[in-house]
Amino acid sequence: MNQKGKFILLTREEFKKWLLDNKFKRQIKLIQNHHTAKPNYSDFANNHFKLLDSMESFHINVNKMSEIAQNITTFPDGIIAIGRSFEKNPAGIKGANTNAICIENLGNFDINGNLMSEEHKKSIIFINAVLCIRFNIKPDTNSIVYHHWYDLDTGKRTNGTGNTKTCPGTNFFGGNAVEAATKNFIPLVLDEFNRGISTKS
Numbered sequence: 004m005n006q007k008g009k010f011i012l013l014t015r016e017e018f019k020k021w022l023l024d025n026k027f028k029r030q031i032k033l034i035q036n037h038h039t040a041k042p043n044y045s046d047f048a049n050n051h052f053k054l055l056d057s058m059e060s061f062h063i064n065v066n067k068m069s070e071i072a073q074n075i076t077t078f079p080d081g082i083i084a085i086g087r088s089f090e091k092n093p094a095g096i097k098g099a100n101t102n103a104i105c106i107e108n109l110g111n112f113d114i115n116g117n118l119m120s121e122e123h124k125k126s127i128i129f130i131n132a133v134l135c136i137r138f139n140i141k142p143d144t145n146s147i148v149y150h151h152w153y154d155l156d157t158g159k160r161t162n163g164t165g166n167t168k169t170c171p172g173t174n175f176f177g178g179n180a181v182e183a184a185t186k187n188f189i190p191l192v193l194d195e196f197n198r199g200i201s202t203k204s
Contacts, residue, residue, distance in 0.1 A: 007052045011085040015129045018083045022137050027089050031138040033103040034131055034147045035095045037073070038171040043111040047079050054109065055084055068094050073107035075130060081122030083130060096150050098158020106130060112172025124176075128188075132195035142192045144181050151179040 004021075005012040013021055042054055059071035066072070072094040076084040087093060093105030108127055110117040131147055140146045150170035154161045161167070162181050173179050177187035 009086070009088075010052060010055045012051050013083045013085070015081065015083065015126055018130065019133050021085070022133055025089075029090050029092075030102050031089075031104055031134070032140065032146065033099060034134050034140065035093065035099065035103055035105045035150065036127070036131070036147065036171045036175070037095060037105065037107045037150050038112045038175065039107055039109050040111045040113070040116075040170070040172075042109060044079055044109075044117040047109060049080070051078055051082060051084060054078075055086060058107075059086070062094070066094075073105040075104065075106045077106065077108045077123060077126050077130065079110065079117075079120045079123050081120075081126040083126055096148070096153050096158075097155060099148065099153055099160070104134060108171060108175075110172075112175040113169050114174045116172060116174065119175075128191045128195050131192045132199055135192070135196050136199045142189055142196050144184050144189060147184070147189065147192065149175070149179050149181075149184060152181060 004017050042057065046054065055071065055076060062068040062072050063070065071086040074085070074087045074089055074093050076086055089104065092100045093103055094100060095103065095105030110119065112119060132142065134140065135142045151167050152160055152162050154165040154167060156166050169179055171179060177183045
């Protein structure tokens with residue numbers, strides 16, 4: 004574990020221990036998955052804190068937020084960062100921030116973007132699964148959502164129609180559609196979830 008200010012860097016096992024050891028007052032029912040697009044893999048050089056500071060600066064000075072938008076950031080080397088407090092709603096998806104946790108995955112996961120590293124894949128799957136275990140969430144496409152599924156203007160879930168971002172990427176675990184998540188991502192999270200449940204002390 005390594006900490007600078009409010010930002011905490013953790014391995015997967017350290018994140019699991021941190022999550023299970025802490026008590027949270029806010030009710031968590033929804034897990035958001037995003038990609039940064041910029042910065043991406045070309046900007047990463049073991050500079051986790053620098054990138055976190057840069058993202059927070061952008062969110063404050065350009066997007067006029069109070070602080071970094073996301074509760075969690077993942078990196079290509081599999082490191083996991085805690086940012087915005089879990090006790091605060093994220094500023095991730097208009098219309099879907101209440102009772103949510105926002106995971107921002109560093110990289111551009113659109114087609115022809117970054118090729119996701121194996122360590123990054125493992126951490127993204129792991130985080131979604133452990134959050135589901137910790138907050139008693141059933142892993143499915145109602146509880147684990149992509150930014151692409153929400154209209155940017157209305158904040159309503161449209162499953163990808165209307166004015167949307169591609170986030171978390173058109174090549175994020177095989178695509179950003181609900182069908183792609185159902186086929187390619189949720190089963191991986193479920194496998195990790197079931198392993199975690201079976202070994203939970």
